[in-house]
Amino acid sequence: MSDHDEESMAESETDSEIDPSELTDKELQEAFSQGKLKPGLNVVLEGKPIASNDVNGLKQSLLNFKKDLDWLERLDVTTAPVPDKTGQNGVEGTQNSDINAEDDFQREMCFYRQAQAAVLFALPRLQQFKISTKRPDDYFAEMAKTDHHMQKVRQKLQAKQQAMEKSEKAKQLRALRNYGKKVQVEVLQKRQKEKSNMMNQIKKYQKGLSDKLDFLEGDQPQKKMSGAPGKKKGPSAKRKYKDQKFGFGGRKKGSKRNTKESFNDVSGFKASVAHGKGPHRPGSKGRKNANKRPGKKVRQKIKNKGR
Incomplete structure (x- = not known):
């Protein structure tokens, strides 16, 4: 080396x-x-590349993928917008070149008039080729989804609806249950209050602080007499007799004991009743023994005589 x-x-x-x-x-x-740095490690930028406008090349590329088809196969329409008879602010004769692209209203109106021009151009040509441009009344398009898929969607919607109905029923039941509990509590409180009031009235009556017994009737409405409307009907004779005999509340212990006045009062004494000397039937020995049963021997003798 x-x-x-x-x-x-x-x-x-x-x-x-x-x-x-x-x-x-x-x-x-x-x-x-x-000298350890070599060319290629540092790239010097000379500026943005300039795009070339090759018109002939673009036209040739367009001819390469363009196909010669009938208009019915292409249905392409390239027209200028319909001329605007009334321009902006009511001025007639606004030209397309006068449209400001930055104005949204003018730009959208230009698109609208261009679509209108396309319709005016395409409809007569389609009618010329006898192609219908309206959908018939009995037209049914084929669905994009299969029947099986739509059935699954329907089942899912039904399940969702049933779940919503169950939830709504559960809410109603909870509301009714809560309302029932509330009413029950109110009724119990009302009964307790009425019972407490009645006990207070009874205690007042027993102590002699009040002589009214209206609280015993409760909330029942008073019956009015037909002859004298507006007046309360008094107690019947039977009720008066029972009240006189048995009493109507108050202390009952020792109520039948004799007093000095009752002991000295002899106005109701009758000797005939006290000694059994009252009226009697003929043939009888007296009222005292009128209903006396015969003895055993006498009854046996009577029985033997009948044989």
């Missing part, structure tokens, strides 16, 4: 060790002064 080859190998090894991305500006300057 010659000395020249060894130097070239050493230079290549030295160049391979140098990574331009990791070198600083000072190291780059030293490498440039030693």
Whole structure:
């Protein structure tokens, strides 16, 4: 191996060790002064490339992929927009060249008039070739989705609707349950309040603080007499007798004991009743023994006589 080859190998090894991305500006300057930097590492930009407008080449490329087909196969329409009879602000005769591209309204109106011109050009030609331009009333287009796919969609929609209905029913049941609990609590509170009020009224009556017994009737409406409307009907004779006999509330213990006044009152005493000398039937020994049962021997004698 010659000395020249060894130097070239050493230079290549030295160049391979140098990574331009990791070198600083000072190291780059030293490498440039030693001749270790070679052309191609630094690219000098001379500016943006200028695009060439090759008109003949573009036309040739258009002819290469263009096909000679009938108009019915292509249905392409290239026309100028319909002339605007009333221009902007009511001025007649606005030309296409006068349209401002930056004005959104004028630009959209230009597109509209161009589509209108295309329709006016295409419809007569289609009618000339006897091609219908309206869909018949009994036209049914083929669906893009299969019947199996639409059936799956229908089942999914039905399942979703049923889930929504179940959820709505559950909400209604919860609302009714909560309302029922609320009503039940109100009824119990009302009953407790009425019971407490009645107990208070009873205690007042027992202590003699009140002589009214309207609280015993509860919330039942008072019946009015037909002869005297507006007046309360008094108690019946039967009710008065029972009240007089049994009482109607108050203390009952010791109520039948004799007092000094009752002991001395003899207005209701009847000797005939007290000694059993009241009226009796003929042939009887007295009212006391009128219903007395005969003895066993007498009954046996009566039984033997009947045989």
